[in-house]
Amino acid sequence: MRLFMQTKPTGADAPRYYQLVLQQDLLGGWTLFREWGQQGSRASSKREVYLERDAALTAFEHARDAQLRRGFHVMFSQGFEGPHAR
Template identity: 55%
Template sequence: MRLLLQQRPDGPEAPRFVQLFLQPDLLGGYTLVRESGQIGGRSSVRREQFMDQASAQAALERVRDQQLKRGFQVMFTQGANAPQ
């Protein structure tokens, strides 16, 4: 599953983005990967490990909701069970 969130451009600066995606690992767990930064600029990547898909999904939705409160908008969603 993958989500791309972006802020509306304000002034001459490039808009900021947050990309969230879940990756299964080889031991049956899941990794939540968060990439954030300015479009066309530097970005940072953070990873969190989870034992099961349900807890990883809950964490992704929690981060998504936090970013929506900060003014980001969902631009792209990919995955069979993508959150609404």
């Protein structure tokens, strides 16, 4: 699953972005990748590993909801049908 969110540009500043990617690894675990920053600038990232799909999906949804509350808007989503697809 992949979700790309972005803020609206303000004045001369480029918009900020936040990307979430949830992937299953070869051993059956799940990895949640987070990447954020300002368009055209250096990005920050974080990787979290989960043994269970439900725990990984809960972390994905929590991260998504937190960024939506901060004013980010979904620009692109891939790999799931809705906010609570399981």
